[in-house]
Amino acid sequence: MLDHMTPVALSQAPELMAKAGVDRPYFAVTFDDGFRNNLTVADPIIQEYNLKPCIFVNGAFARQEEVFFRILSAIIIKNGHGPQLAARMREFLGQHEWSDDGDELFTQMKEHYTADTMERATTQIYKEFVGDPAALMAHLNLEEIKTLQSHGWEIGNHTDGHRLLSCQDNMAAIGAIESNGKFLKDNGVYSSDFLSYPVGRAQDVDQTVSQWLDGHPDIQGIFANNGINLKLCRKEWLRFSLGKHINPLVLDKIIISQIERTCMAYSGT
Numbered sequence: 001m002l003d004h005m006t007p008v009a010l011s012q013a014p015e016l017m018a019k020a021g022v023d024r025p026y027f028a029v030t031f032d033d034g035f036r037n038n039l040t041v042a043d044p045i046i047q048e049y050n051l052k053p054c055i056f057v058n059g060a061f062a063r064q065e066e067v068f069f070r071i072l073s074a075i076i077i078k079n080g081h082g083p084q085l086a087a088r089m090r091e092f093l094g095q096h097e098w099s100d101d102g103d104e105l106f107t108q109m110k111e112h113y114t115a116d117t118m119e120r121a122t123t124q125i126y127k128e129f130v131g132d133p134a135a136l137m138a139h140l141n142l143e144e145i146k147t148l149q150s151h152g153w154e155i156g157n158h159t160d161g162h163r164l165l166s167c168q169d170n171m172a173a174i175g176a177i178e179s180n181g182k183f184l185k186d187n188g189v190y191s192s193d194f195l196s197y198p199v200g201r202a203q204d205v206d207q208t209v210s211q212w213l214d215g216h217p218d219i220q221g222i223f224a225n226n227g228i229n230l231k232l233c234r235k236e237w238l239r240f241s242l243g244k245h246i247n248p249l250v251l252d253k254i255i256i257s258q259i260e261r262t263c264m265a266y267s268g269t
């Protein structure tokens with residue numbers, strides 16, 4: 001990328017994009033979920049290339065209260081305990097199909113995400129069959145976040161507990177954004193003006209998030225998922241994530257469904 005593009009810090013991007021006709025290609029590096037290997041693995045490389053990335057962190061992870069459930073479920077499945085996790089999901093959310101096949105179950109848990117339930121099921125099964133999630137030391141603690149900041153990294157808000165915003169009621173969704181911002185501020189972490197929506201598909205945000213952003217005009221929203229935005233938009237909602245598809249008919253369907261999802265996220269209907 002450095003051969004063809006100019007690196008910028010994420011905080012510089014809005015001003016650059018707002019200028020009519022960007023003079024050359026730029027890129028900004030971001031990371032989500034505050035994983036510890038951003039310090040142990042990524043940081044030395046980042047320093048070598050003199051980049052200024054932004055890392056989006058979650059207070060509940062930084063306080064070591066929780067480990068991101070996708071990590072726990074991946075380890076549970078890898079260790080052969082997928083059927084036990086599937087059984088727990090049937091107990092908690094019997095209205096959906098839960099496969100004993102690990103790969104399928106992993107996808108189903110994303111498709112039928114339900115705030116708090118996925119987290120509860122994976123934590124329980126991990127403790128019963130694998131061990132103490134805290135022993136993974138998967139996430140950066142506060143001091144480690146500050147270390148990255150002292151190395152020139154920007155720190156962004158990824159909500160307190162990584163629950164999908166559109167899966168929560170209004171109070172909980174706004175609380176998740178604001179309490180995380182407060183946690184960082186109270187602990188002397190300078191947070192960037194970016195909010196990264198957990199998971200980050202058009203269906204993961206909704207009117208509550210839109211209205212909250214309307215009330216906070218200095219905050220930029222960002223989807224830290226794959227996809228393309230063709231226009232500068234502070235909320236960054238109309239997003240085209242095309243994967244490896246090249247068949248025009250399939251592309252057509254994907255584009256239409258993403259437009260529809262974006263309209264739904266704005267209108268709530």
Ligand SMILES: [Zn+2]
Nearest residue numbers: 032033198199
């Ligand atoms: Zn995330």
